[in-house]
Amino acid sequence: MKTFEVFSTTADVGIRIRGRDYSELYLNAVEGLNELLFGQSGADPGATESHRFEYLGDSCENVLVNLLGEIAFRVYEKRQMVCGLRIGEADRFHLKTELLVIPWPRIPRLEIKSVTYHRLKIVETEGMLTAEIVLDI
């Protein structure tokens, strides 16, 4: 089973993600975003720079939106690709991680302007967390 899929809406795009726990869900969201923007996923062993990211939210949707918002900021303002997460703590309301970054491997395919809550709901079915997150481009 794929851990992420990119899909499109009438005006924008989104990522459908799965994970057995919140750590995996957040990791797969980053993988999906990288596939969408750079056409590549998977951690880059050459990453030497990292940035601390910690977010305490009111829901897992809230954490996910803010994680992807942070990554989009790094991509477009810092011209970096977040090629992996070194997760310290991850649960429904909290994520503490290092964002592993490298300079843009190439110019991103598109510009994500905002990460939305549009129809966003993380659901758990038989031990698998799934979500669809729509990105404003």
Place this chain on the structure above:
Amino acid sequence: METADFEKIGPHHWRLPRKKFPSMKTDGDIFASQAILAAAIADESLEQVVNVASLPGIAGNSLAMADIHHGYGFCIGGVAAFPAEGGIVLPGGVGYDINCGVRLLSTAIPIADLLENAESLGYAILKRVPTGLNSKSNYNLERRQFLRIIENGAEEIVRNYAGAKEDLAYIESEGKLEFSRPEIISPRAYERGYSQLGSLGSGNHFIEIQAVEKVFDPEAAERFGIAAGTAALMIHTGSRGFGHQIATDHIEILRRKNLSRIKVSDPQLVYAGIDSEEGKNYLQALNAASNFAWANRHLITEDLIAIFERIFHSSRKNLGMRLVYDQAHNIAKFENHRLGSQETRLLVHRKGATRAFPPFHPDIPVAYRTIGQPVIIPGSIGAPSYLLRGTAKALDLTFGSSAHGAGRRLSRHQAIRCAGETNVREKLKEKGILVFSLFSRGLKEEIPEAYKPIDEVVESTEEAGISRRVARMTPLVVVKG
């Protein structure tokens, strides 16, 4: 939902009565052909009209224009008003790209002269105006300079950078809304703003050099300074990352504060009382982003004028370059409207909708007072764009609003699939349209087939009586991010 649920009120005017859904506090009105109505039912955007009609205190009806399509919470092409006293404000009713808008400039340059220089102009624009993803602002501003821009909008550009003071009269709200609280803007919004001022962006944003192909209303066209056979310039962009960050920040603030205690069908419809602290803060930030967008379009305008002056070895005056109008299509503003027999102060949200005020309205430029407000409806890449004018009927039916563009009908992936191996640039070149873009993928996403036919949108708008056609412009040079 099906077409039979709608009552036909007039030509291209449909009503979904509030009795159809228990949550609706008012009717939903759609100004579109039957075909567009059917498409809107299919893409679920009419459910969003219902959701907006269900918001507390909505004044008048929940409205959708002919370019309706599915948005976040609130449909694109949607208009909704709430009382200034005791009403609500919702960031989802404005959208992420605050004060995304369009600006039209007229010129006295004959098409033949323009065509001789078309390629040079296209390359010069691509070189000078930051476009697309790999671009940064040409301006390296200090904080105090940036603050003055978000406080004063286009006025600041005219005062300290470039442009003519007379132009300000031809910008909606004269290019400036009241903003005095820089402390409410997040550091991240400032960072995104600094790096993107004066840039076009990507997606559906564009700069076009157009040919005024047909004039439908000679008196209005003359007053707007538009003549058949001459070139015109159109700019479509907004508040860039600054506005997006402000929208993101305030949706987050409102979501945390209010979502658990209000009843909305979609978290993107989260709202605050206009008089609440969160509501006031959002409105202030909205004004800052709006001012940024007007300044942004003004800076790009001045870049374009400088390019034209250099390539044609002539001054803007001799080239007849003049701002026809600049209008927002993602904004919320306080306006006076008649509700029943009473004049009421309302906060009108327009998301993918254009203000279209009629003749003699005090908020339109004096020079256009007997004609009505210019209404600019751009087409998709390769398609014509239209200049219209506002009507009294629009003021009666839509809070003085009209459509804003063609409206997407294919997703970006569908558009890329539809384009297949087609070389969009070459195909448009065969039609006499030169396209300048650093990325071919973006072009495929924006192919004409991805949008509703603009002629159908404009026809619906005119048949509904909410704007009247003045002129049609066809693209000659398109610069995309």
